[in-house]
Amino acid sequence: MKIILISGFLGSGKTTFIRHWGAFLVQERGLKVVVLENEVGEVGIDDQFLARQGFRVKGIYGGCICCQLTGELVAAVNQIATEMQPDYLIIEATGLARPETVLKTLREYGNKEALRARVIVVTLVDASRWQELFEIMPELISAQIASAELVLINKVDELEGNLAELETKIREVNTRARIAAVILREGVDPALLKELN
Amino acid sequence: MSNEGQSIARRIKLATEGGLRGSLLCQTLKNALLKLAEEVSVQGVVVGHIKVLLTEGENFALLSCTRPSRVEIQASENMDTAMLREPVLHLAAIVANFPEEKLGGLLDQCILSILRFLSDELLGKEDGQLRVLE
Numbered sequence: 001m002k003i004i005l006i007s008g009f010l011g012s013g014k015t016t017f018i019r020h021w022g023a024f025l026v027q028e029r030g031l032k033v034v035v036l037e038n039e040v041g042e043v044g045i046d047d048q049f050l051a052r053q054g055f056r057v058k059g060i061y062g063g064c065i066c067c068q069l070t071g072e073l074v075a076a077v078n079q080i081a082t083e084m085q086p087d088y089l090i091i092e093a094t095g096l097a098r099p100e101t102v103l104k105t106l107r108e109y110g111n112k113e114a115l116r117a118r119v120i121v122v123t124l125v126d127a128s129r130w131q132e133l134f135e136i137m138p139e140l141i142s143a144q145i146a147s148a149e150l151v152l153i154n155k156v157d158e159l160e161g162n163l164a165e166l167e168t169k170i171r172e173v174n175t176r177a178r179i180a181a182v183i184l185r186e187g188v189d190p191a192l193l194k195e196l197n
Numbered sequence: 198m199s200n201e202g203q204s205i206a207r208r209i210k211l212a213t214e215g216g217l218r219g220s221l222l223c224q225t226l227k228n229a230l231l232k233l234a235e236e237v238s239v240q241g242v243v244v245g246h247i248k249v250l251l252t253e254g255e256n257f258a259l260l261s262c263t264r265p266s267r268v269e270i271q272a273s274e275n276m277d278t279a280m281l282r283e284p285v286l287h288l289a290a291i292v293a294n295f296p297e298e299k300l301g302g303l304l305d306q307c308i309l310s311i312l313r314f315l316s317d318e319l320l321g322k323e324d325g326q327l328r329v330l331e
Contacts, residue, residue: 019271045250137293
């Protein structure tokens with residue numbers, strides 16, 4: 001079971017990305033995919049949205065899996081691994097989560113058999129609010145970028161400023177990540193999805 | 198979880214005998230979200246996420262707002278033309294560093310404005326009474 005952790009601030013496009021990528025894995029590759037949705041609120045919206053599009057979704061609500069609901073995270077991942085046995089488990093963290101703490105929890109307490117493969121972190125960055133969000137909460141945004149193998153800069157058509165400058169800022173926080181610019185509301189380049197697969 | 202985010206959610210189920218057209222409902226929700234976004238925005242952006250999931254049967258629409266100037270809508274194929282008789286609305290606002298009580302009050306005002314607008318739209322129609330079931 002491959003595990004992909006999707007990170008990024010609230011409203012950055014995490015669920016939209018999962019919708020595109022999940023559809024690619026299921027429809028193009030014929031793979032079995034389960035999505036683990038974590039939402040801060042007591043009521044889930046993203047899980048219902050994804051379930052309506054045919055995804056198998058399990059939800060964890062009312063807190064964040066990086067700090068408040070670590071036990072629920074481990075139990076859910078272990079249960080999915082043993083009972084559902086998907087090819088891919090996509091975990092959507094809340095927009096306030098720090099991916100490194102989620103990884104730490106999975107490494108320390110997760111089922112070793114289920115977590116044989118390395119967990120890949122994909123972080124969404126909202127280009128339309130980059131300047132404001134980075135100014136208001138630099139630590140959180142930096143932490144989300146720092147853990148990523150892939151950083152997707154979403155809504156680049158709404159960026160007020162220079163994309164190259166934004167990429168440089170991201171590169172200052174994370175020197176090793178692959179960075180790609182996307183407009184998820186218009187879709188995702190199949191080449192990028194193939195690369196991810 | 199740093200930068201504690203306040204999260205408020207509401208669920209309401211509406212009913213009209215004649216039905217509400219999906220496009221009208223989506224536009225009404227969009228206008229309400231834009232107004233709410235204005236109330237909670239800082240430096241011109243929502244430091245969080247406001248969203249609504251509208252469902253009835255196979256029809257659905259997800260409206261997402263992160264700026265007072267824009268709402269993104271992802272909807273099922275026939276939502277615009279569908280006549281919705283018992284639509285369900287799930288509304289959620291998650292905003293960092295914003296007083297929870299105030300956020301709840303603003304979301305409730307947002308719902309009231311939606312109901313008021315839809316009632317006005319249906320006024321005078323024979324089968325147009327709007328009821329809140331849940």
